[in-house]
Amino acid sequence: MIDRTRLAQLHAAEETTFRELHPRSAELAARAHGSLLAGVPMPWMTRWPGAFPVFVDHAEGARLVDVDGVSYVDLCLGDTGAMTGHALPQITEAITARAGRGVTTMLPGEDAVWVGEELARRFGLPAWQLAMSATDANRFVLRFARHLTGRPRVAVMDWCYHGTVDESLAVLDGDRVVPRPGALGPQVDVAVTTAVVPFNDLDALDRRLAQGDVACLLMEPALTNIGIVLPEEGYLAGVREITRRHGVLLINDETHTMCAGPGGATRAWDLEPDLIVVGKAIAGGIPAAAYGMTAEIAARLAGPMLGHEIDVAGVGGTLTGNPLATAAIRATLSSCLREEDFAGAVPLAERFTAGVAGVIEAAGLPWHVQRLGCRAEYWFCPPPRDGAAAASAVDEEIEAFFHLWALNRGVLLTPFHNMALFSPAHTEADVDRHTEVFAGAVEALTA
Ligand code: PMP
Structure with a gap:
């Protein structure tokens, strides 16, 4: 269903954009290779999208800003470590x-x-x-x-x-x-x-x-x-x-x-x-x-x-x-993380799920999006019953492309997940920005 040649071409174009957007991160990444194994402080950091990791300058609420001054809607939230929102x-x-x-x-x-x-x-x-x-x-x-x-x-x-x-x-x-x-x-x-x-x-x-x-x-x-x-x-x-x-x-x-x-x-x-x-x-x-x-x-x-x-x-x-x-x-x-905080964050995850499900359905793709409280994630198969079924649907090429596409458009997803986490600091506009970006990626892939 997904044309892999097209996917590779789109991905290559996103890599070029990524390099153009991040000259300062590129410099730091080059320097890091002089003292850090694989240029990162720990192995899994090589798995961020793009030729090198984006180096962070600061993060506040639901926003993260990198050393090139690019601002992101942070849907990663430190893979749950910052589920409260940053720097409260x-x-x-x-x-x-x-x-x-x-x-x-x-x-x-x-x-x-x-x-x-x-x-x-x-x-x-x-x-x-x-x-x-x-x-x-x-x-x-x-x-x-x-x-x-x-x-x-x-x-x-x-x-x-x-x-x-x-x-x-x-x-x-x-x-x-x-x-x-x-x-x-x-x-x-x-x-x-x-x-x-x-x-x-x-x-x-x-x-x-x-x-x-x-x-x-x-x-x-x-x-x-x-x-x-x-x-x-x-x-x-x-x-x-x-x-x-x-x-x-x-x-x-x-x-x-x-x-x-x-x-x-x-x-x-x-x-x-x-x-x-x-x-x-x-x-x-x-x-x-x-x-x-x-x-x-x-x-x-x-x-x-x-x-x-x-x-x-x-x-x-x-x-x-x-x-x-x-x-x-x-x-x-x-x-934080009290009833009233979840009452703010969960509806945003629901909005995210509805938006992504709408895009998947309109494109006729056999994918799904799942939600638990303020966490949501899409996956490239119908809802699996167990981990092995989910693992067999991992599609690293599509995933890498989506992550990079989103990053280049100011939305940060969690590496090795297609996960979005919501805090009370996020807004409906943040959710809608992701939906728009996701729709754009699907359209580019399936047009
Ligand atoms: N338990 C679960 C369910 C996790 O998802 C993780 C990390 N993703 C851990 C434990 C380990 O957490 P940490 O890396 O902070 O030790």
Whole structure:
């Protein structure tokens, strides 16, 4: 349906425009190659569209401005880290005040207590711990789950993403568990550490957990890292029943699904996980994450937590829960990501979804757009039921073209997603600008 020669020509023209628009970024990119591996501070940054990454100057509200002075409607929002909108004055103020009073101390402060109370209130689990990133929090809960159950494996969904957690970088190849493509240098064979099941498949989950070797199931209540794959009616209730029956701890990773509301999908859909992980947005972009647990798990962990050797288990980390991070979480959760904030952001995501769906339908393309709260994403297939179906529809050529086309027209999408995230700082005009740009790309491709 898509003429690939035409796509390649259009893409080449966009690359030329990109270079013309970004001379200062080009200079910095060239310089970066002198000291940074591949010219970027971390590997995935090579995956931004264009011949080099756009270097950022500043970001405020729903806008990002690059070093060439080009301004963007930011639909990436730091891939959820800035879901509140950028540089909110009250968060800036709190961080600045804390920075002048000591940033890291190895001691708790009152903010840490406030944070525990607020997380308990929002998510309904009573006991919390802090971490530096959602990846870290996931690592820690997997460790605790193995400790508590005495079982060696963790279960994850096929084509999930939970950060750079070795055990979770696994997919199914038929019945076999194999490393996810791109998972470099696994420490051990993932088939030894991990059970993988397809999303939305209760029979497969039941069969796998019946083997009795799985400590926990780590999952997003809706997949958000391979497009958005929503749970079918009754699926999450089935997951809870099956995990309970097999004595498997259920961990909801709400790092992204926090877009569903102030207490994530857990509260929005009345879920009953044993543990919850949150990260990214909770500190307004300052590195911080947290994990919560039931009273029963907290009671069982209290013993080991008091032990003389607790700090050798790799749970925590020196900078974790530092006063700067806790001040940032407090400032964020006391003034953002509340019911009233979602009431502003969700209708924008709905408007985005309606606009994109209209373009897809008018063009007669077999694509879809999906939404969860203030997050929306389009994908180049009809709505998939599981991660493997979504993964098989990845079309890197079209995706790269769309991203670059949008970037060249002042709209920033999230790399390795076709994701748009909305904050109360966005406007209907921002949404409509994307719809217009998206329509232009589709028209250019299909004319
Ligand atoms: N969990 C989920 C569901 C995520 O999407 C991600 C990152 N995209 C992470 C965990 C890891 O977050 P971080 O990279 O901040 O550690």
